[in-house]
Amino acid sequence: MRCPICNKIFSPDDPEAALPFCSERCKRIDLGRWMNEEYSVDTVNLDKLEEAIAGVEEENAQEERGEDDGPN
Numbered sequence: 001m002r003c004p005i006c007n008k009i010f011s012p013d014d015p016e017a018a019l020p021f022c023s024e025r026c027k028r029i030d031l032g033r034w035m036n037e038e039y040s041v042d043t044v045n046l047d048k049l050e051e052a053i054a055g056v057e058e059e060n061a062q063e064e065r066g067e068d069d070g071p072n
């Protein structure tokens, strides 16, 4: 199937896929577009968007760390 964000052809079985997007990254870009519309501020929204994306990336990083670190 084709990613609506980057138009890349990808397999929905791909573990990297975040349906209907090819990756978490494109999913976040789509989320950012929604937030852009919600804020509808001209220049400030880019900062807000980057903040939002940074926040999501931190969350994801923590989740990934949690999965990787087994009980030791």
Ligand SMILES: [Zn+2]
Residues within 6 Å of the ligand: 003, 004, 005, 006, 007, 008, 021, 022, 023, 026
């Ligand atoms: Zn994509």
